[in-house]
Structure formats: structure tokens, C-alpha cells
Amino acid sequence: MKFETLCLHADNNIKDEWGTLNQAICQSATFVHKGVDVDSPYSYSRLSNPTRRHLERTIASLEGGYDAYAFSSGMTAITVAMMLINPKEHVIATDDLYGGALRLFNHVNKNNGIEFDFVDTSNIDLVKEKIKPNTKLIYIETPSNPLMQVTDIKEIANLAHSIGALLYVDNTFLTPYYQNPLELGADIVLHSGTKYLGGHNDALAGFLVAKTKELAEKALFYSKTIGGQLAPFDAFLIERGIKTLPIRMDRITDNAYKLAKWLKTNNKIKKVYYAGLEDNPGYEIVKKQARGFGGMISIEVESPELAKKILKEVKIFQYAESLGGVESLITYPMLQTHADVPKEEREKIGINDRFLRISVGIENIDDLINDLKAILE
């Protein structure tokens, strides 16, 4: 089956007495054993639940993994994945990471004895310089958030494996519709399902997809031990979102490209970061390893006053955190995602008081452009 069809039919094992087309929402914490010596597929919903399991099989299939586990947020999925790394082991991670992952690494995992180095992983030589005898994991986001730096997944997977380390890729930005890190050599793929997979800003979710049986079994052990699984109703919502993932991504990418091109022509916009612009440093690599560029754009405007004016006066774009939904959103990374990052560090990489991040939605592109045009002119 091709991707669009898999989004609807990857797990057609729905067998119940009513013949439901959709996996029924199985709102039960526990399940009745069929007999004392009889194996039952379900016993307790922290271990497994039919609604969640259906979604997990769909995601495993879309990412080409051995198995997948669904959690109540992206951060839970990342937390569980980090349980596979032990104290005194060393991790090399992208420096331009999702703020929550950065907080987990710096304030939880480090306290528990895991060592970290953060580098621009789009530059493989910088990664090589950080390798230590105890390096056990390379952790990347590509394109990165919010600077859209692009890492060559195949190249970095080869490097990781040559030193006996694992590669984790947070694939939230491009989704499995555009990018399949496991095929390119990654060992674990992570997602905030809250974003494009769910797609409607109505539920939090996270996924861990493991390439091998061995990694899946380890992840399942920590998952059932820690908890934080996705609830049945939320699993239903994310499953429903996935059915339209390809057509949403097509529209979003089309809109984002047109918007990025238009932003480049406006003299009050000083910089446009979009992986799909031919002059973005990572453009050729995304073209090689992915099938689309997605909907995330960052801009630097001419003054902090203009940045604030945009946030105040937009009518169709909404000033809100998060990304990946059908509605277009703008955030102010300085005040939101990067509020915890010291000012000097953040300004060094370009996240200043003129920097805004846009998540493009599925509205009509003319309405989106006119919304900004009215403020910029």
C-alpha cells in the first residue's frame, strides 16, 4: 500500500461484533481474563489498549518501524526514549532543539548522570569533534526548531553506528509523509503527535517508533513501568487526524512555499528561514532525504516594534504556541519556546527580539498574505 492508503488502512484488524469502520473508543482500564490459563490480548490499559494499539500499529507502519508506542505527549515519548541511556553515558544533540527536550536533557537527564554536548549537527565535523569513548546516542531534529538547520540523516546515522551509538530523530516537523528517518539509518523516531499527526490542535500525543524488536522491547519495558500512555479518546482523535495527513501536508507545504517567497520580497523582513527556499543552506539535503519541506517558517523583521505589531494586529494568523495544526499560528520564540535560554546564547544564534516563528496552516494563501501585508504596509 502507498502512504495515503496506509493512513486509512495500515491496521485493518478491527474485528468487533458491530463491524465498526473506525476502531471503537475502548474506554476500559482493565479487561476480563478469558480463563486462568488462557492468554488474553489485553489485560490492563497501561500495558495495552485496543484503541491505542490500533493507532500504534498505524504509526509503526507509516514510519517503517518494528513497533510504536503512543504517549500522552511528545515529552513523555522523549522521556521514555532517554531511559534507554544510562548514567555516565554521553549524548551529542542538536543545539537548536525543541525547548522542552533541551529542558529535559539539561535539568533532568544531566542530574541523573547522563553527559551531554550540544552542537550544530548540520555540520558533521563539529559532531565528530564531540565524540567520546562513552558516546551512546546522537539526538537530532531536522529541520531544527526554529532555525531550520538541516542534518544529513544517513551521514549522521553512519557516524553513530561506526562508534556503536544509536541515532534518535525527532521527526515532528516533516512527519512520515515527507521523511522516514528509520529508512535512512535512524534507530528510534520520536514525534509530538500533538502537531501535524493530530493536526487540529485538539489533543496532546507523543510517539516512540523503534526500528528493531530489541529496541521496541526495551521501550515497552520503560513505557509500561513509567506510564503516561495515550488515553483511548485521544488515540481516536489522533487516528482521525492521520487520515488526512497527506492532503493537509500538501496544502500546508504549498502555502508555506508561497508565503516564504512573498516574505522574501518584503523589505521589512530581513531574514526568512524556510527549508524549501533554494538559498536555505540545507535545501539540497532536504531534497535528497525528504519528499517535502513542510510548513515551518521563521523570520527576522526590521525592528522589535514591528515584531510586536505583527503579533498584536494579525487577524487570521493567531498568536499562539504550538504548530502543525490546520490554523496558521505565530509565536515569539524569545518569550515562548526559548524563554529559558540565556539571552546571550539565544541572540548568538539569531533568536532575538525581531525573530518570529510561523506555523503555516491550510487557509487560503491570499488571505494569509493579505493578513501580513496589511500590517507591513
Ligand SMILES: *Cc1c(COP(=O)(O)O)cnc(C)c1O
Ligand atoms: C511540541 C514538540 C515536542 C513536544 O511535544 P508535546 O506533545 O508538546 O509534549 C517535541 N519535539 C518537537 C519538535 C515539538 O515541536
